[in-house]
Amino acid sequence: MNQPAAHAVDKRQTRSRTADWSRFRSVKLPLMLMTVPFFILVLVFAYVPIFGWIMAFQDYFPGKGMFTQPMVGFKHFERMFEDGEFYRALRNTLVLSFLGLIVSPAPMALALLLNEVRRKWFRKTIQIITSFPNFISWIIVFSIFFAFFSVEDGVINKLFLDLGIWKNPSNILADPNAAWIFQTLVGLWKGLGWGAIIYLAALAGIDQELYEAARVDGANRFREAWHISLPGMLPTFVVLFILGIGGMLNGGGFEQMFTFSNPMVVEKLDNLDTYVYRTGLQGIAFSYATAVGLAKSLVSILLLLGANAISKRINGSSVL
Amino acid sequence: MSSLSGKTFTVLNYVFLAILGILCFYPFYFIIVYSLSDPKAVLSSPGYLFPKGFTLVNYETIFSQNDVLRPFFISVSRTLAGTALTLIGCAMFAYGLTKKATPMRKFMYVVLVFTMYISAGLIPGYLLIKELHMLNTFWVYIIPGMINAFFLILIKTFFEQLPAELEEAALIEGAGYFRIFWSLVVPLSKPILATIAIFAAVGQWNSWMDNLLYNSSQSLLTLQFMLLKFLQTQSYSMKDAAMMAALGQEAFNITPQSIRMAITVIVIFPVLAVYPFLQRYFVKGIMIGAVKG
Numbered sequence: 009m010n011q012p013a014a015h016a017v018d019k020r021q022t023r024s025r026t027a028d029w030s031r032f033r034s035v036k037l038p039l040m041l042m043t044v045p046f047f048i049l050v051l052v053f054a055y056v057p058i059f060g061w062i063m064a065f066q067d068y069f070p071g072k073g074m075f076t077q078p079m080v081g082f083k084h085f086e087r088m089f090e091d092g093e094f095y096r097a098l099r100n101t102l103v104l105s106f107l108g109l110i111v112s113p114a115p116m117a118l119a120l121l122l123n124e125v126r127r128k129w130f131r132k133t134i135q136i137i138t139s140f141p142n143f144i145s146w147i148i149v150f151s152i153f154f155a156f157f158s159v160e161d162g163v164i165n166k167l168f169l170d171l172g173i174w175k176n177p178s179n180i181l182a183d184p185n186a187a188w189i190f191q192t193l194v195g196l197w198k199g200l201g202w203g204a205i206i207y208l209a210a211l212a213g214i215d216q217e218l219y220e221a222a223r224v225d226g227a228n229r230f231r232e233a234w235h236i237s238l239p240g241m242l243p244t245f246v247v248l249f250i251l252g253i254g255g256m257l258n259g260g261g262f263e264q265m266f267t268f269s270n271p272m273v274v275e276k277l278d279n280l281d282t283y284v285y286r287t288g289l290q291g292i293a294f295s296y297a298t299a300v301g302l303a304k305s306l307v308s309i310l311l312l313l314g315a316n317a318i319s320k321r322i323n324g325s326s327v328l
Numbered sequence: 329m330s331s332l333s334g335k336t337f338t339v340l341n342y343v344f345l346a347i348l349g350i351l352c353f354y355p356f357y358f359i360i361v362y363s364l365s366d367p368k369a370v371l372s373s374p375g376y377l378f379p380k381g382f383t384l385v386n387y388e389t390i391f392s393q394n395d396v397l398r399p400f401f402i403s404v405s406r407t408l409a410g411t412a413l414t415l416i417g418c419a420m421f422a423y424g425l426t427k428k429a430t431p432m433r434k435f436m437y438v439v440l441v442f443t444m445y446i447s448a449g450l451i452p453g454y455l456l457i458k459e460l461h462m463l464n465t466f467w468v469y470i471i472p473g474m475i476n477a478f479f480l481i482l483i484k485t486f487f488e489q490l491p492a493e494l495e496e497a498a499l500i501e502g503a504g505y506f507r508i509f510w511s512l513v514v515p516l517s518k519p520i521l522a523t524i525a526i527f528a529a530v531g532q533w534n535s536w537m538d539n540l541l542y543n544s545s546q547s548l549l550t551l552q553f554m555l556l557k558f559l560q561t562q563s564y565s566m567k568d569a570a571m572m573a574a575l576g577q578e579a580f581n582i583t584p585q586s587i588r589m590a591i592t593v594i595v596i597f598p599v600l601a602v603y604p605f606l607q608r609y610f611v612k613g614i615m616i617g618a619v620k621g
Contacts, residue, residue, distance in 0.1 A: 035429050038505040043424035046417050046475050047436050053456070053472045054443040060452025118348075121341055130342070136607050137349045140356075143599055143610075145534035147556045151592040152355045154559060155362075161585050163358065163374060170373065201352060209615050229334070263537060267556060281450070288451045289541065301449030309446070 064299035084299035094300065097283035100188075100276055101259030107192040108260065109252050114196060115203025116241050120233050122204060123211055135208075138201025149198055150267040157181050182272035191260060191268060191277065207241050214240040250319050254312025257304050280304050356600065363387070363593045367586035386590035389582055396554070396591065403533060403551040406469040410532040415525055417474045419517070422483040423509050444477045450541070457542050468542045469535065469550070479524045482613060486520040487513060523613040526606055530599060555591050 059074070064084055066077035088094050118138070125131040141149070156163045159179035168174040180186050218236050227235070259265070259279035266285070269277050278286075280300065288297025320326045362374055366381030374380070390396045424430050425437055462468040490513065498508050514521070536552035543549075 034504060036431060039424050039427055039430040042420045042505065042509070043430055043433075043436060046421040047439070049417070049471070050440055050443060050475050052460075054446075054448070055439075057448030057452035057456045058446070060448060060455055063452065063455075121345060124338070124341055125345065130345075134345050134349045136604050138352045139607065140600070140603055141352055143530055143534075143603060144596055145536060145552050147536060147552050147559070148534075148592060148596055151555065151559055151588065152359065155359060155585075155589065155592075156355065161371070166373065197352070200348075205611055206614060209611070228331075229337070266540075284450050289454060294451055294455070298449065298451045301451060305447060305449060312445070 060298065061302050063295050064302045066295055068295040068298075070294070080295075084296045085303065087296060088300055088303065093278070093283065093287075096275060097278050097280050101257055101279040103188055104191065104260040104265075104277075104279060105252075105256045105258065107188060108195060109249070111192060111196055112249065112252060113245070115200055116207050116238070116245060118200055118204035119207035119211060119241065120237055122208060123237065124229060135201065135205060139205050140201065141198045142202035144198075146263040146267045149194065149264075153194060153268075154181065181268070182270055184273050184276045187273045187276040191264065194268070195260065195264065207244060210241045210244045211237055246319060246323070250312070250315045253315035254308055256311055257308050356596065359589050360593055363586065363590040365586070367581060367583040370586070371583060385581055386586045387594075390587065390590055390594070396551075396594075398547060399549045399551040399554040400594070402466070402548060406466070406535075406550065407529050407532040410470045410473075411525055411528045413470055414474050414476060414479065414528045415521060418476060418479045418524065419483055419514065419521060420509065421475060422480050423487055423505075423513060425480075425484055426487045427505070440475075440477050440480060454541055462542065464543050464545045464548060466548060469532070469538055472538075473531075476528075479527065483517070483520055483524060486517055490516055519612070523609045526609050527613060533598060551591075551595055555588075555595055558591065559588060 062074065063077070065079055065081060067080050067083075068077050122131055122134065125134075154162070157165070157178075157180050159165060159177050159182070162177075165174075165177040169177060180190060183190075214236060219232055222232050222236060257280055259281070260277075262279075262281035262285065265277045265279050265282050269282065284297045284301050284304075287293050287300070291297075316326055358374075358376070361377070361379050362370060363386050364379040364382055364384070365375050366383050367386065369381045425433055427433070457463055457468055457472070462471070494512060494516075495508055498512055503511075534552060536550055536556060539548070539550045539553040
């Protein structure tokens, strides 16, 4: 009597094992094929390099394996704190980021102004024109500013000299005293229009009845802007501001500072990213540059978490 | 708003916005005009509104030079290949991540999102590319950046909003996941895929840092990077003689400035031509991203 039962169990097990395999083949396998190869790409290119952080604690000699290098502890970090150029890069980074944060409300102002425009075609046209510079590379930005401001044949120089407004040409691209402000303005030229579009999207999300109620109460457009529009844009601004604090150590970014840099202006525009590039890849000090990069990444994460925590405490909003 | 201060504000607003528009528009216009002008004629005073001595010689010179044709070819190739692979990779991965049956689904997603916040840095990245023997290859422009967390999140969000009944019906009829993906989900997702394609294409076209870091070979120069080198060597010394020599007899008719302008126009032209029409896709993409992120 046990025989038939055992037999039946066997058959059921065999059948379900076949069913398992065919279900695996038709369900799990295709899904895995769709995801795992790309996941491996992500692991390889985004996470494996993190193991490279160990170089910051070694004296890296190319050619030997990563894990057979001599360990030197915090030697490179100590060197970092003793390097004048590092402090210079740090200073430039902080100044440029700080200036960037100062002008960060500008897109909000532009959004408000654009919002007041009744003629749709005018508003759309200005939107398209002003947001275009956001989609060209920094090399093009440099090419354009060079065409206008270069000391030899820049348009501005030619024009003002010909008209007699200036006696001497201005070499603003090579002027270290103007560099910080000039680069901030360049960044503004590139990003203002697109930033305004982001805020216009936020404005579009505000309940129109608020405006009608305000108008009934006799508020003029400035009041409306101050009491309704601005608070409507504030959440977006806060998020961007927090992300901006987290990005404090980017100081304008590698691309902008690399393209606009020249020997006269490098003392003001060399930021941490270009510093790491110069010392690490051009100067082949792999371990040292890795140490600086590591420090930068860690501090940035701390800044982001810190700014986020403060924001949570103040008004309950969080970015992460 | 018909009060005096209201009218004044409106007028001032329009004027201010118009000036802003000119500031953003005129530089591009000027460069195009200059590139279409006779090089010698504009040396002393350029045409501010119209080309002086309309000519195509700058462009003819450029397109006859391998120094520009090859980078142009590289840039176009990487834009096409990179956009296609990025689109396929991100869409497929996103689709897999929307299916509950996918193994390790949540883990993979978290790992992916994390990549937006941490970066290993320049040097470890360089050494990885070196170890993978991807230095001085065309594929270094495409493979490392293929899976982009931001794009993936946008696509995944869109997929999740598609009605589930359609897929369920297809599954019941025995269709496999690949079939469903290609024949059902992808055609329905044209809006988001178009948006991602545009972002990816612009990103590829504008990309030059990977050229700087990983590829030193002349034959792998991208158009952007070639322009940068051209700008930087011309900026601080009058190396006209060297450039003239490279360009041969045409040298008597052209100037470095005109060539710079023409190359710049070529580099911006694809984006410039397409942007006014596609701008709303960029905006849409950001809006979806903002809601989700």
